[in-house]
Amino acid sequence: MGYVAVTGGQKAIEHANDLTKYYRLKNADGVLNIKEIEAQFRLLIDRVMGEGGLYAPEYAALALKQAEGDPAEAAFLLRAYRSTLPRNHYSLTVEPSEMRVLRKISSSFKDIPGGQILGPTYDYTHRLLNFDLKNEETDVIKEFLADFELSSKVDGEDITTYGKVTDLLQQEGLVGNHSCEEVEPFDVTRDKLIFPASRSARLQILSRGETGAMTSFAYSSMRGYGVVHPTIGELRVGYTDVYIPYPYGEEDDSIYIGEIMVTEVETINSFAQNEQGNVEFLLGYGLTFGQNEVKAIAMAILERSLETEGTSPTQDEEFVLLHIDSVEAHGFVSHLKLPHYITFQSKLDRIREAKNTKQNNKTIEQAVTFNPF
């Protein structure tokens, strides 16, 4: 009986829920431990935290476990949880120039202050399946970790801060030296986005955007449907301190609340003449939670692209900002799975009427457009 099969509600849902649990566990030798997911799926955790807009590695790991590893579903779980949390403070502006750097590279300069630091990256690995991973043993892992930590400085207090590449360009007057005030940002989780969007709103949407969608859009700009094809001035990954204003103190008082790992990208684009008549480079900016390099680069490209007048899709603010959100795109595309027989009945009625009216005209030139909501 067609659509009637999808009703039956309560029991069907309960059974479907049990089935997902069954499919999640059916071939399991042991249960996945949240701590291990957090530690060993580090990049996926970073991605989910970025798209979920919530810096909480443990909860991201839990969400991934619950979602059988689907990043979109995990980001969705985090967002839904996040929306129940009260908003108590806005942090002070984070200073990535004071970041404790794990990794920093520049493709614009051969050498940069402090040198190029590769840090943890897959960029130079050969993408060959490593079959040794099938049989990793705890003892061997422990031995490797102990040896490595003895011989190297990792993740400890030895990590230092470095000046930024764009500061060099700024000293030479090659990039704009715009001052900006510390103002409370437009909060996209508390206000509806309006167009044209403020810069802080734009950056927030980009920062929470879906990695794949942003990569595609940025790619389209680089390979012909756009004007932005930058050089990376600097990409850096590291820990940065977060402060909130002290609620009862003087204007400058602040409280340290912890640190977060971020990826920051500054891209250098073509140059232009500024309002004062000086010629300077145009920069693009990307910042994401965790180590999320391709997304941060894509963000810098799209950010620059949106600052540039033009007709390509990536220069259209509404087009970019409204379509890169994983939760919204995922939700609306998946709603097509819900039954639609009321609207379809309405449409059937229309096509029959239109058919009767057009009886004498045998050729229907064009299909009627219809919105299946």
Next chain:
Amino acid sequence: MKMEVAHTYNYAFLDEGSKREIRRSVLKAVAIPGYQVPFASREMPIGRGWGTGGLQITLSLIGEKDTLKVIDQGHDDSVNAVSIKRLVETCSNVRATENSEEATIIQTRHRIPEIPLRQDQILVLQVPLPEPLRRVEAKEKDTKRLHAEMDYSSIWLRLYEDIVKWGKITIGADYPSMVNGRYIFNPSPIPRYDLLKLHQANGLFLFGAGREKKIYAIPPYTDVKPLEFDDYPFEVENFDGLTCQSCGSKDVFLDEIYDAETGKKRYQCSDTGYCQTKQNERGSFV
């Protein structure tokens, strides 16, 4: 699930600040019938596009004394309706019902119950696309200006072009209408049949679009007029001469069902709550 939600989350899921903000947007929407009030839509534990706008309104309004009915396509038992109902039940103490006359709040997708709303009832509609002018203008910036200037020529032109090409207006559900002589609005994808129930109604209709972050309202006793030309009047879906196979009702919105075995076409009330009541009244269980 029940334990976790009850212990970890606030009453009715959203925090009190969020609920207050949504209620303020609702009040503004009621004050300006048909105007799309932007609001800071939260991510909800159901999919964006699965009724989060309606759900946020419901959760921000609902209290201990309320009785809730949730319908999807007319069905109380449709999977998404059941899922939403369960979520509200899990995070509040609200009682659910299938009888629209018992409910104080009815959240719905696609249908308005056959029995007219009373003054003390609120119907919350889930809205996929709140902007009626989206059919003719892709950009929000421009549609906002068109509404402000009451420049609705492009949507009228769209209807005219339909008539030239098809001899009929081809918009099915979600038929654009004028509210209180000021704003054109989308009634959410209710069938044209249900649209007439909004005009000078006794109850309050609230529309929530979660993904698009807008709330709007049709207050009681407000004019709602479908867009139509004098010589091409508005038409509702036609069920002349058809009756429900289960309760025998005429003059209701019917689902068209194909029998899987015989391939024969049959008709049945789309409003399952109404159909059940009628069957009980007539003592006939088919």
